[in-house]
Amino acid sequence: MKIAHIVTYVSDDGAFGGPLTVAIGQAKELARRGHSVDIIAGWDGIAELAIPGVTVRLFPTRRVLPSGFSGLVSPALQSHVRRSLTTYDVVHIHLSRDLITVPVALAALRRSRRVILQTHGMVMPDSRLQARVLDAVAIRRVLHRASAVLYLTQREQQGVFTVSGGQAKLAGITNGIAALGPNTPSPISNLSNDVLFLARLHPRKRVMAFAEMARLMIGLGSSAHFSIVGPDEGDLAELSKFIAEHKLDSRLSYEGAIPPGAGAARLGQSSVYVLPSRGEVFPMTVLEALSVGTPVVIGNDCGIAPELQSRGAALVTDGSPKELSEAVSKILSEGELARDLIANGRRAVDEYFSISAVVDQLEALYNPQR
Template structure:
């Protein structure tokens, strides 16, 4: 099959997060199975865009901000031509669709080209009351309704998308995100030292300030622990730096900037514990990337996969308060056996529930059904 995916942004700092890594991972696995794949996207980086992401051909244009918003208004006029040409030759079109100009354009081109397409919303399509969103949705929602299927991650996302799309929408198909089992050159978790890692966008929902507050509590009990934050700044960095200074944590807590994916994999592999303090996280792609690297993880009970991970003994789930996060981290740093057990359970969870192999099996079934529909 000729499969074309569209995602809003590829960048050298991973700013768009989960949707980009999910799209690239799905296409890599599709390519390994012999499908003809292409990823169409905007590009933002220090240099020119790469021609490929591993085995995946990349068609891209430099990102330009045409409307306000970090991602909503990104576009390039020539991307319309790229979409028209790429989608025209596709058997199946898969749009990783947020409320933004790239997604809107891709959906419109797919409809005009009379292509069978699916959408995957990644928790980005939720009910909103703002006037600008309601105006955007007058164009966007009718296009979403033309999809042959909408891939959702959790029951909560299913309810959110149903509320936005309303009656007459596409079938809502539950498909989790996945990673390649054993990816990440995992190190022995018992011998990783005492680095505690935050790796996510520095956005208020990700709560990097809570990570710093947690670090201050842990440092009192485990003075040798060190804490590193990585991720593109989306407005929270000044507050993070002020909090580090207020707690006197210079030299204990550091910010390392944004990481490209290979660097992120190495960061997971060398950390003793990965902490994601975000609230209402639709899925938590970084959690399963850390698990694939053999790193014990701590998350909050509002993460979309927290219950699944807790049931498998693959994560320490907290209420998200700095105190509970600190208790969880201190417990893991003091107990090598528990860290090893969590790491082993995490690898099993990836292999059994969050494997890109199983996800691609499901995608091939969906794509094949689309190709058979007259």
Template sequence: MRIAHIVAYLSERGEYGGPLSVATAQAAALAQRGNRVDLYTGWDGKAEARVPGVGVYARRAYRLGRSKSFATLFSPSLMACLIRSLHKYDVVHLHLSRDLLTFPAAILCRIMGKRVVIQTHGMVKPDKRILSRLSDIPMKAIFRNAAAHLYLTDAEADNLRELSPRQHNLMRVPNGLAERSEQAVWPQDDHPEVLYCGRIHPRKRVPEFVAMAERLLSGYVKARFTIVGPDGGDLENVRNQIAASPYRNAISYEGAVAPGSVASRLRKAQVCVLPSENEPFPMAVLEAMSVGLPVVVTESNGLASSLRKADPAFVTGHSAEELSLSVQEILSSADRWALAAMRSRDAVRRDFNIRAVCDLLETIYAEANL
């Protein structure tokens, strides 16, 4: 099949996170199966625009005024590129959000008579603000015209039904990744690294990661604690917390990592910790597990039930004390860590396999063309 994926933003700092990771993972895996796949995206002009086996059409994206919101992203050159190219695809997979890039792309697909497969990644929710309610009018038409609408969680499906009560083509498709050949290893100096990887946003509760690190270091745990990711509004607070810590020499903020380098950075660590609450389906956690990295998440995480089956230490409460106990157990010995690493790899292979995702997608795409 000839498949186009459209996603809003590719940037050097990786701010767009999960939706971009999902889109690139799907595109690469579909291409590996012999499909012709192209990825269209807004671009910051700096990030390396390359996905193995996939044609990438990255066009400069801008934000209105001084806004930092993704909702204001727009790209006239990408729209022009889509106008020239959409006719040649059997199916268009649109990673849709309320922005000035993917939303116009959806309208363009409708004008050109292209039925699309839509995936919103939880980004399109009922919103009482006036601009959102106005955009809901064409949004409902876009939803009705879609060949399929992919969702991840029951909560996301409920939101979509509330936005468009006549939804009849909702299909659950999990996120997935391929297991990677390069894997994390136990450090020769027996000083493992504990990593946070994601946006530095209040919802992610990165200060709790710092508090967890302080508890472990005060208990004479020999480890390094590193925070990696772009600023999402809480970086100054986190930096101040680190500067005031008596253990600041063992806790550091490293900066952001380019999207294509996330897996390489993850495999240098020994544990990945995500302290956020009610995180629906964090791709950074799957990325970590794909390189054999044990993970620790809170019990409100959307992956909690699967991770608890893999290893009880992977899921814990929300406090710094509870997080520290899980990390301490995983790092209690090189053998215990190796067992956790093996269970991470096995969970990706069993529960989050990109091959199973592609089987579903190819069936959905084929039915879209009937």
């Protein structure tokens, strides 16, 4: 079977990280099973992306609107897709309200391709004028006509149901990651004493909660170092001011962005991964942390918090700096707790979040007559 995965954007700073990471994992496993897979994406002209067994086709973008990723266009990508659509058995689109994936979806549906949409929490009810206009003009139509629309959580299921007017063919799926073999030692080094924030510096990701957590822990005598990694999307200036005002520059550092695919390695160098963001649907960085044996601290409104908490695979907090600091301090000081989180996290990846199980679901959706 020949399959195209369409993603909005690939950039050197890894800013469009989650959907791209999901697409890469799915494509690698599909290729391993013998399918012919292309990843097609807009491109910043700098990033390098090579995936074993997968053809990667990147096309330059330009900005026509100021609104983040949704303001990017890629005429070369649209032209390539129009020429090649008939060669694919399935077009799997990682859809958001943008000017790259939406036109691809419309074109694929006009050609009667089997179209699978996966929205990653990016197509939820939105009262802003731009979203309402795009929903009326295109989004509702592609949600109605797609062969399946994949959702990750019940909240996303309800959101997509609402946006589509109840007409989408919804199918539940999880995100997945390659599981470590049963005899593979965990690469975690609890002696590193590094506490990591790895996400965009966007207000929703709440890097300032992480920074305040670090200040509290340092004030209480913690010897940990606190590292922030990710592209700036509005909060860097406030973060820099906070570090200077509280004289934390030797203990709280901003490392900048890292390229696509580098997240797991950076997570594996840390003792704890903290994601204090609000409204996360299904964060791939959390699965990456679990897979490399790094204990995780998350907020209670994260889409996978209940599953991880029930499995003892993460510490779940209310997201406040105080609760975050208490959770991180426990992991750093209680070796048995850290070991239990590592073991339970790896078990969760093996049993529930494996890419093999995800692609089993995809193959059934791609070829329902099989």
